[in-house]
Amino acid sequence: MQCTRMERLLENRIASSRNPCTYTRLPGKDAVFYGSVSSSSFTMAGSIILPNKKKREKNANYVCSYFAKTPTDKPIQRGSWGLEIDQPLYMPPGHPHEVHRSTQASDLALSRCHLRVDWQTLRRLPLSGSVVFNFKALFTPVSDLRAEPYIPGLLAKILGEGKSSLMQYKNTWHVEHVVRPALATWHREQVARGLVPERWEPHTLEESPWYPGWERRWRENQGF
Numbered sequence: 742m743q744c745t746r747m748e749r750l751l752e753n754r755i756a757s758s759r760n761p762c763t764y765t766r767l768p769g770k771d772a773v774f775y776g777s778v779s780s781s782s783f784t785m786a787g788s789i790i791l792p793n794k795k796k797r798e799k800n801a802n803y804v805c806s807y808f809a810k811t812p813t814d815k816p817i818q819r820g821s822w823g824l825e826i827d828q829p830l831y832m833p834p835g836h837p838h839e840v841h842r843s844t845q846a847s848d849l850a851l852s853r854c855h856l857r858v859d860w861q862t863l864r865r866l867p868l869s870g871s872v873v874f875n876f877k878a879l880f881t882p883v884s885d886l887r888a889e890p891y892i893p894g895l896l897a898k899i900l901g902e903g904k905s906s907l908m909q910y911k912n913t914w915h916v917e918h919v920v921r922p923a924l925a926t927w928h929r930e931q932v933a934r935g936l937v938p939e940r941w942e943p944h945t946l947e948e949s950p951w952y953p954g955w956e957r958r959w960r961e962n963q964g965f
Contacts, residue, residue, distance in 0.1 A: 813864070813865050813867040820858060820860055820950075823912065823913065824855070824913040826841045828857075845918045849919050851919050854882070856880070857879070862876070886927065887923075889952050890952050892952055893931065894928040900920070
């Protein structure tokens with residue numbers, strides 16, 4: 742199978758790295774985490790999937806076998822979302838931005854709140870067999886959701902009634918005092934304008950993940 746330019750770059754970095762597990766930031770809202778996975782090396786897979794040492798040792802053989810059989814042309818992909826103040830791409834332990842997550846600032850402006858969506862991919866490279874985890878982060882001002890039918894109501898439902906363990910993991914509490922009232926207001930506006938039925942109960946949209954009119958708005962934002 743022919744390698745892409747990015748795959749060849751990663752293959753070279755893996756081959757020249759003395760550390761089998763390395764975090765690398767590439768230009769833009771993009772990050773790559775790579776390392777070798779084989780029967781004798783479990784460092785990278787353990788770091789991503791099983792951070793707990795005891796679990797890592799217990800499941801090492803299974804995970805290594807799984808990744809060794811992963812097709813190189815079928816990456817594992819998923820989307821993940823959260824709410825952020827400003828646009829922090831990566832926050833290692835002790836990062837100054839962490840202080841925002843421990844309090845609800847009374848002077849927080851809605852303009853600083855963003856919906857963050859990460860498109861995450863886990864793939865095995867064809868030459869070395871190494872496993873690469875990467876993500877592309879997209880930050881959208883929360884205020885943009887005002888023009889997206891159904892979305893304010895959906896997000897308000899999740900923030901208000903989501904499973905407690907999930908919401909604790911999402912760690913959205915630090916912005917909810919600003920975001921939730923705005924979402925409620927925008928939902929009422931959409932109902933009043935006829936964009937959302939009055940008795941509509943939030944649920945997965947018929948054309949999920951698309952909302953009605955998304956393509957027209959996307960084209961407008963792209964300038965054509």
